[in-house]
Amino acid sequence: MSLLAVLDRLSEVSSFDKTLESARTAVNKALQPQAFKDLLHGSWLGHPLHPILAMVPVGTWLSAGLLDIAPPTRPAATALITTGVAASLPAALAGAADWSEQDDAVRRLGALHAVSNVAALGLYVGSLVARKKGNGGLGRALAYTGLGVASASASIGGHMSYAQSSGANHSVVDARQLTTDWIDLGPLDDLPDGRPALRTGEGQGAPVPLAVVRRGAKVDAFISACAHVGGPLAEGTVEEVRGSECLVCPWHGSAFDLESGQPRRGPTASAQEKLQVKYEAGRVFGKLPDRHVSK
Numbered sequence: 001m002s003l004l005a006v007l008d009r010l011s012e013v014s015s016f017d018k019t020l021e022s023a024r025t026a027v028n029k030a031l032q033p034q035a036f037k038d039l040l041h042g043s044w045l046g047h048p049l050h051p052i053l054a055m056v057p058v059g060t061w062l063s064a065g066l067l068d069i070a071p072p073t074r075p076a077a078t079a080l081i082t083t084g085v086a087a088s089l090p091a092a093l094a095g096a097a098d099w100s101e102q103d104d105a106v107r108r109l110g111a112l113h114a115v116s117n118v119a120a121l122g123l124y125v126g127s128l129v130a131r132k133k134g135n136g137g138l139g140r141a142l143a144y145t146g147l148g149v150a151s152a153s154a155s156i157g158g159h160m161s162y163a164q165s166s167g168a169n170h171s172v173v174d175a176r177q178l179t180t181d182w183i184d185l186g187p188l189d190d191l192p193d194g195r196p197a198l199r200t201g202e203g204q205g206a207p208v209p210l211a212v213v214r215r216g217a218k219v220d221a222f223i224s225a226c227a228h229v230g231g232p233l234a235e236g237t238v239e240e241v242r243g244s245e246c247l248v249c250p251w252h253g254s255a256f257d258l259e260s261g262q263p264r265r266g267p268t269a270s271a272q273e274k275l276q277v278k279y280e281a282g283r284v285f286g287k288l289p290d291r292h293v294s295k
């Protein structure tokens, strides 16, 4: 059985779901207010923050492994390990924030990822203690074991991103399917004012749901599948969030600026795919931006 198949099997184990739900509640309570949680999600950056922060412990610990080979560079290795230990706290907080807003299968693997990271951190702390006490051999042994555990944990995190699409922009998948021609969204007067309506565009094989919002004579149109994990924005609401009129997802409350599609509230860290709009003879038409046209 391949490593990926093993991880897929593990993501189906539901024995610890009750414990994970309690942990999720605790994380949500601890990471308040929402602005703090959004800071950790990376909603302000337009990119998930966790993988960026996680680069520091991974990079410093890997570099320390190389510097530990030769005696003259071992003090530098100790400094790098210390840096990685300090950087693991913000990385863990950002990971916990994202983990708390994912589905069951991702949360199960995420728990394994977190436990592995805590084990790696413990080994590196033990390594620093051993080095401080003058037991360099033990310090290096603990650090190399920690590097192995951290590497295994990183592969779990990679599986969560690539195989389970956690952190991916889920609106892009539908955008890729959608025709790049102008789509007739119907008469302006048929659109309800101030709330999203469902329209569909021609896709490759299946229609693509669109969320269309009319405010007076102005219309904003988006891919309906939410950038976070694909919730139906056409069933969402229009609300003012942090000073902007936003389309709000009914699943986890991500809020997208109606003008730009940029996130104004998490858990999403990605912008929602937005269509260009034109009006002709009382009808509304939408079209994907040219970046989606394949050459």
Ligand code: FES
Pocket: 226, 227, 228, 229, 230, 231, 232, 249, 250, 251, 252, 253, 254, 266, 267, 268
């Ligand atoms: S699917 Fe989670 S906020 Fe939309």
